[in-house]
Amino acid sequence: MAKQPMLKFVTVERDMPQKRAAEERNKDFHEIYAEYADAKAKEQASRCSQCGVPYCQSHCPLHNNIPDWLRLTAEGRLREAYELSQATNTFPEICGRICPQDRLCEGNCVIEQSGHGTVTIGSVEKYITDTAWENGWVETIAPKKERIESVGIIGAGPGGLAAADVLRRAGVQVTVYDRYDRGGGLLTYGIPGFKLEKDVVLRRVEQLEQGGVEFVMNCDVGSDITFEEIRNKHNAVVIATGVYKSRDLQGPGAGAKGIVRAIDYLTTGNRIGFGDKVAEFDSGALNAEGKQVVVVGGGDTAMDCVRTAIRQGAKSVKCLYRRDRENMPGSQREVQNAEEEGVIFQWLSAPKGFAGDPVTTVKVQQMRLGAPDASGRQSPEEIEGAITDEPADLVIKALGFEPEDLPTLWDQKELEVTRWGTIKAEFTTGRTAMDGVFAVGDIVRGASLVVWAIRDGRDCAAAVLDDLNAAQSVAAE
Structure with a gap:
């Protein structure tokens, strides 16, 4: 009788x-976690209890x-593991690196x-697909049959690329338009290399x-080419x-020099990693x-900024x-990594104003948590008179x-948007009120996770294919 390869969580620890x-990794932009060895990947995979109702999956x-x-993986059948993983996820090695597993799959693991x-x-997800790349199991996309229809995708981020992958495998002609000089969107220019090395994105x-x-x-789009031109050129358009x-930021002095946007700061850092020349980096x-750096925010973008500043040799880095x-939106794992690397967190703190131009000081208002808001989270309230000065040369x-x-x-007034400015699109399909126009990812959801953008891109591509097939059937009658 074959030995049971699973259910080893009782005897094998996580x-x-x-x-x-920390003192080694905070000086470079390489990923901070090593790769599993084959035996260790098998061992850790074998801890799965093979639930009848897998909450990790749901x-x-x-x-x-x-x-x-x-x-x-536990049985050593890695190529099959990769093929099964790839069947539902366009970029499993990327999700394995940057998904907040503590809030999603791992956070709902029964043995936890x-x-x-x-x-x-x-x-393990990261290990499976990295191994697939090393062994040449990741094959070039080769549609069984080419189709004459074409789809234009605006945006080369995870949602757009996921849609492009599904459509191209079905033989559709796909053109992706993007404002940047490299594909990947925020995967390339928003997320630092210590979380996601760029060759991982660019090989996709x-x-x-x-x-x-x-x-x-x-x-x-809108200046180099019009939306109408793209729409006229293709059978369908996906906005991603x-x-x-x-x-x-609000408050006195918020427009001072030295107060910068996170997206500009992170994009510059990633460009420097590519070896690009960036004047704003050279000028400081x-x-x-x-510098004495203060980052304002509590999400994963804030964590990316504080950890980047440490690596650039900041004199001090504080996060307000x-x-x-307990109530911050960012990953707790990221907070721990940042603290290990030397970042100081000031909880229940918010900027009230700024002094100096260029900025020299942040006026920090102490807060407390009051009654829950509409979402159920406790609303922060100012503590009257509790304001301190925090020196800062750079505020992000x-x-x-x-x-x-x-x-x-x-110039598309008929493109419907919600009261938040996101595009109004049908759930799961991404269809908008405009004929043949779809939308996916953050432009529909608001700022969200990479994994949701991938899901939206794949679902939308399936809906586009349904429409193309329906049109083909009508034409054949």
Whole structure:
């Protein structure tokens, strides 16, 4: 009788891949976690209890078949594990690196609830696909049959790329338009290399290019090409622009030099990593070296900023967040990593104003948590008179992102938006009120997770294919 390869959580403890020491990793932009060795990946995968109702799977936006590919990994059947993982997720090695597993799959692991420590799902997911790339199992996209229809996708971020992948595998002619010079969107320019090294993203872009997807880069829709031109050129259009408009700081002095947007700061840091020449970095405007840095915000973008500033050689890095640690939206794992690397968190703190131009001081208002708001979270309230001065040479605004006014920018007044400015689109399909126009990802949801953008892109591509097939059937009658 074959030996049972699973259910070893009782005897085998949870063990994450080795994390590089903080004093070593805070000086470079390489990923901080090592790769599992084959034996360790099998061991950790074998801890899965193979639940009858796998909550890890149901709480994954992509509904990845996690228990089955964990079992295949434990049995040493890695190629099958990769193929099963890839069947539901366009970019499993990216999700394995940057998904907040503590809030999704791992946070809902049954053995975690029983006190045994969750299965390290994300690390195994990353290992499976990295191994697939190393062994040449990731094949070039080769449609069985080419189709004459074409689809234009605006935005080369995770939602747009996921849609491009599904459509191209079905033989559709796909063109992706993007304002940047490299594909990947926020995967390339928003997320720092210590969380997601850029070759991991760009090899996926290259896979799509080799599979026949056309990329039109440095293309700003509304100025370099009109939306109407794109619409006339293709059978369908998918809008996957993401949300790039930064929320602003309020208070006296908020417009001073030295107060910058997180997106500008992170994009510059990633460009420097590529070896690009960036004047704002050379001048020091978007470089934290030797500076007293204050980051305002409590999400994952704020964590990216504080950890980038440490690596650039900041004199000090502090993060202000208006709620407490338990109520912050960012990953607790990221907070721990940042603290290990030397970041100081000031909870229940918010900027009240700024002194100096360039900025020299942040006026910090102490807060307390009051009654719950409409979402159920306790609302922060100011403590009267509790204001302190925090020295700062560089203040980074990481307060989240809002959609740009696309109907105005693209001269498309009939493109319906919600009261938040996001595009109004049908749930699951991404269909808008405009014929043949779809929308996916953050431009529909508001600022959200990469994994949700991938889900939206895949679902939308399926809906586009349904429409193309329906039109083809009508034409054949």
